[in-house]
Amino acid sequence: MSFPTELIELVEFLHHENPQIRAVAAQHLVGFSASSHPQNGIFRNDSFRPIKDLKVLICNALRPDQLSRKTAHDSLTCLVNLSTDPLVRSMLIDEGFLKLLMGFITSRAQGLADMFCMLLSNMAKSDDILKIMEVTMSPVEGVSSSTKAMDQLMDVFVKGAEKKLNQWANYDFLGNFFSDMTRFPQGRKYFLEKQEYDGVLPLSKVVVFTTHGSLIRRTGVASTIKNCCFDTSMHMGLLADEAANGVDILPFILLPLMGPEEYDDEDMDGMPDECQLLGDDKRRESDDGVMVALLDALLLLTTTRPARDLLRARKVYPIIREMHKAVEKEEVQAACERVVDILMREETNEGEEQEAHIVEESDEEDGQMIEV
Structure with missing residues (x-):
């Protein structure tokens, strides 16, 4: 693809010796970095030289002057947008x-x-x-x-x-990063093992955010939980309470799925304490994607017999039953039905594991690419 001479000159200005010219070039190139821009390919020019220049220019974020910070901001915006391209990502990961x-x-x-x-x-x-x-x-x-x-x-x-650490940052997007890291066995292993420096399972640190006010954070955490549930050898560890060195994950999955419904004594008998008597002001998770991810986590937990038995004993069925009555989106209703079908199914052979591929494990990334 050929590009206008003016545009070729503009990307070449990214490595001009004059910092003001570099700043102007970065500012004007932000629009071209969007994946939808027809001339987005200009950043591949000269063997991806513009990408190499942008990697250098973000270092201006270390400098105190306004021009340098603006150059870093615009260069970083370009890289965020351009990193939706697999070839660009391969140049960044070293x-x-x-x-x-x-x-x-x-x-x-x-x-x-x-x-x-x-x-x-x-x-x-x-x-x-x-x-x-x-x-x-x-x-x-x-x-x-x-x-x-x-x-x-x-x-x-x-x-x-x-x-709480940085007045300009909330770090919510790291939830998306963790979600994608747990696509890999190595990533799941990290989240499900106590770390040497503090003796804590990383997953137990993030589950508390399933009811956080930030949708970005909730989305990343819900997907991280779901991905960790692919490790069937850890199911009982995920469900065990802290006294048994577990994560006690069930309340963190169930609470976002619950509304102000009232349950009779039989339904509540065995239900996690955190899920009982929630009050009329309890609101269910509003995002369909988060709800489906948490329901898929429950579904994954049903793939092992001991976990299924525990989910039944902890009265997951009545919670999902009431949720199914309240939600309207077909995707969420279908996810509820998948969980209920497994929990209500009669066990055939003692210790037999579910043979169906309940939720397919995928190497595809979780979540959407981020553009600015």
């Missing part, structure tokens, strides 16, 4: 660039931290993102005592919610 992103994300003074989280989230659509599992950094005072990149990202996500 140890050096991952460490650069980590430094920006974990800095409590970084005004663009959330945008860097968006970029990392898009990069996680590539299988190469597993490289981050091996990345180590220096501990960050007041943020994380761990040297592992994954631990540091977990700490900023948990501690930084609602701008």
